[in-house]
Amino acid sequence: MVSETQSPPSAEPPEADERVRKVSRLTRLLARPEFGAGLGAVLVWVFFAIIANDNNFASWATFAAIMNRAAPLGILAVAVALLMIGGEFDLSIGSILGFAGMTIMVLVTPSATGGFGWALWPAILAALVLALAIGVFNGTLVVATKLPSFIITLATLFIFRGLTIALARLFTNRTQLGNLDEVSGFALADTLFASEINIFGTSFRVSILWWFGMAAVATWILLRTRQGNWIFGTGGDTNAARNVGVPVNRVKIALFMGTAFAAFLVAVIQAVQFTGADTIRGTGLEFQAIIAVVVGGTLLTGGYGSAIGASFGALIFAMVQQGIIITGVDGDWFQVFVGVVLVIAVIFNNFIRLKAAQR
Amino acid sequence: MSNNGTALLEIKNISKYFGSVIALQDVSAFVRAGEVTCLLGDNGAGKSTLIKVLSGVHKATEGEYLFNGERQDFDSPREALELGIATVYQDLAMIPLMSVWRNFFLGSEPTKGWGPFKYFDAKFGKETTTSELAKMGIDIRDPEQTVGTLSGGERQSVAIARAVYFGAKVLILDEPTAALGVKQAGVVLKYIVQAKNRGIGVIFITHNPQHAYPVGDHFVILRRGQVFGDFSKEEIPLEQLVQMMAGGADLEALKHELEEASQQGAAEAAGLAETAEAIGSDLPELGETPEEQGES
Numbered sequence: 001m002v003s004e005t006q007s008p009p010s011a012e013p014p015e016a017d018e019r020v021r022k023v024s025r026l027t028r029l030l031a032r033p034e035f036g037a038g039l040g041a042v043l044v045w046v047f048f049a050i051i052a053n054d055n056n057f058a059s060w061a062t063f064a065a066i067m068n069r070a071a072p073l074g075i076l077a078v079a080v081a082l083l084m085i086g087g088e089f090d091l092s093i094g095s096i097l098g099f100a101g102m103t104i105m106v107l108v109t110p111s112a113t114g115g116f117g118w119a120l121w122p123a124i125l126a127a128l129v130l131a132l133a134i135g136v137f138n139g140t141l142v143v144a145t146k147l148p149s150f151i152i153t154l155a156t157l158f159i160f161r162g163l164t165i166a167l168a169r170l171f172t173n174r175t176q177l178g179n180l181d182e183v184s185g186f187a188l189a190d191t192l193f194a195s196e197i198n199i200f201g202t203s204f205r206v207s208i209l210w211w212f213g214m215a216a217v218a219t220w221i222l223l224r225t226r227q228g229n230w231i232f233g234t235g236g237d238t239n240a241a242r243n244v245g246v247p248v249n250r251v252k253i254a255l256f257m258g259t260a261f262a263a264f265l266v267a268v269i270q271a272v273q274f275t276g277a278d279t280i281r282g283t284g285l286e287f288q289a290i291i292a293v294v295v296g297g298t299l300l301t302g303g304y305g306s307a308i309g310a311s312f313g314a315l316i317f318a319m320v321q322q323g324i325i326i327t328g329v330d331g332d333w334f335q336v337f338v339g340v341v342l343v344i345a346v347i348f349n350n351f352i353r354l355k356a357a358q359r
Numbered sequence: 360m361s362n363n364g365t366a367l368l369e370i371k372n373i374s375k376y377f378g379s380v381i382a383l384q385d386v387s388a389f390v391r392a393g394e395v396t397c398l399l400g401d402n403g404a405g406k407s408t409l410i411k412v413l414s415g416v417h418k419a420t421e422g423e424y425l426f427n428g429e430r431q432d433f434d435s436p437r438e439a440l441e442l443g444i445a446t447v448y449q450d451l452a453m454i455p456l457m458s459v460w461r462n463f464f465l466g467s468e469p470t471k472g473w474g475p476f477k478y479f480d481a482k483f484g485k486e487t488t489t490s491e492l493a494k495m496g497i498d499i500r501d502p503e504q505t506v507g508t509l510s511g512g513e514r515q516s517v518a519i520a521r522a523v524y525f526g527a528k529v530l531i532l533d534e535p536t537a538a539l540g541v542k543q544a545g546v547v548l549k550y551i552v553q554a555k556n557r558g559i560g561v562i563f564i565t566h567n568p569q570h571a572y573p574v575g576d577h578f579v580i581l582r583r584g585q586v587f588g589d590f591s592k593e594e595i596p597l598e599q600l601v602q603m604m605a606g607g608a609d610l611e612a613l614k615h616e617l618e619e620a621s622q623q624g625a626a627e628a629a630g631l632a633e634t635a636e637a638i639g640s641d642l643p644e645l646g647e648t649p650e651e652q653g654e655s
Contacts, residue, residue: 223479224479225477225478225479226468226470226477226479228479229457229461229465229468229479230465230466232456232461233454233457233461233465233466236454236455236457240448240454241465241466243436243446244465244467245436245437245440245466245467246465246466303454303456303457304456
């Protein structure tokens with residue numbers, strides 16, 4: 001019977017079915033999850049280009065500033081997008097970021113001032129292992145208790161932020177540590193994580209490449225690997241996926257490890273860039289990442305979305321921030337403005353998707 | 360009832376207890392290759408528990424599970440699946456947001472390439488989905504369309520085709536026609552016969568004798584967790600099967616009650632009266648399938 005099913009496709013090639021309307025390339029493009037966010041990014045850019053015309057918003061230098069600002073959020077948003085497509089939330093990434101950054105700093109701080117005096121690379125490796133372990137912890141807790149990940153990671157948000165502050169103070173009696181550039185191994189780390197690339201006279205941070213790399217790998221995984229299919233299946237209907245043999249628990253744990261890895265990566269980038277870390281670093285980033293992901297067309301309920309869309313979401317967020325800064329609007333109004341723009345973006349995005357789905 | 364030693368899958372005196380609750384008691388049934396065994400039972404008869412035992416989700420508390428004459432003791436549905444015992448669940452068969460071809464291969468994706476560069480062979484996936492569905496006589500419009508845009512009958516059909524493609528020897532179908540309109544139920548029944556003709560043993564679980572009778576080779580009737588009757592097709596006419604399933608006496612009583620209600624009721628009972636009449640006039644042969652409101 002197996003040999004029978006392997007035989008070449010039988011007869012009748014799927015000819016054009018009268019029930020299938022010719023769908024134009026444009027409509028297909030409209031139906032993609034990232035399309036709304038892409039168009040939204042263009043509209044936000046045009047908006048600021050007009051109202052901030054006097055402040056040179058539409059310039060190469062401003063573009064570089066936006067990209068530099070978007071990169072860390074983009075790295076996080078890409079990993080969070082995969083997790084949310086898989087049907088879960090991670091509110092603890094900001095805390096993992098702070099924890100990983102302070103782990104590195106405490107480990108490299110000379111023992112005279114309460115640290116461990118490690119070289120930089122072993123410290124980075126230790127932070128990576130710890131971050132991944134937190135991801136496994138989050139994921140295991142979620143699949144074992146079957147509680148909403150929203151609650152579990154809300155708990156770990158507090159646990160790891162608290163641990164970061166408590167342990168940093170316990171060892172070094174400080175909540176801010178610096179002088180990373182005096183540690184051995186810094187030169188290589190600086191090149192890899194914090195160097196700047198000059199393009200047409202403006203410097204772009206290398207973190208943008210990390211962001212693009214993450215987005216490319218995530219997109220490859222989602223659309224072109226078995227594991228990607230499993231992520232969509234797990235988020236779309238966990239029971240159905242389990243019934244056809246998808247290892248849904250492993251998928252979820254792996255996705256939590258992914259968000260923890262992204263938090264670790266941003267922690268390293270920021271620690272090297274600022275040659276130090278702070279126990280409150282990353283606070284609030286978990287919400288910004290979720291916002292970027294949702295603006296990017298991923299469904300809050302899982303099973304649908306894209307990493308490229310999440311990247312556009314991060315870009316929109318950065319454009320709004322940058323736009324407000326250079327138009328000189330009072331910074332107090334920033335959050336109001338972000339909220340309004342994001343609501344508009346999500347409504348717009350939904351509208352586009354519904355339109356496209358109707359074909 | 361004996362199976363002459365040719366059963367592909369057989370359960371002998373299966374019992375399943377949940378604490379003090381007896382879900383199944385001494386249930387025996389079998390299916391041969393190329394035959395359809397129908398498990399019939401009304402709500403609460405133990406059908407769901409039996410499916411879970413058959414598909415490997417639950418372990419029976421007592422009794423034997425034989426596949427190809429060998430005793431089995433599954434720890435997970437995956438183990439049953441590896442032997443070729445595939446289960447298609449009523450509403451958990453497909454993921455609506457995913458495309459047909461992605462659904463078709465979910466959990467058993469074909470890959471190409473090597474090591475970390477292994478990738479999901481989309482071209483093969485789409486072509487195979489279309490051709491496999493065509494082989495079952497299922498006319499799919501576009502493998503890229505999401506399953507959410509398919510009708511209920513189409514979803515069940517795709518799920519059956521998928522199980523057949525992945526080498527199912529025994530196909531367990533959980534109420535595949537329950538939520539479907541008359542026409543669509545007919546389509547699904549057609550695919551059940553297709554699967555049977557390809558030499559697969561089909562276990563068709565349903566509460567609808569009208570659907571079971573045309574395709575079934577023998578019928579096991581469950582009531583209150585026990586086997587109430589076990590017949591081959593020659594032994595039992597449809598009318599008797601219907602009577603046995605619902606419990607003839609109960610149905611007669613219901614008919615009288617409804618008739619009384621319809622006579623008493625004035626204007627406000629008009630709706631109920633209609634129902635009663637419809638059921639009343641249908642009773643002798645139980646008429647058409649009750650679910651006619653499904654989308655077409």
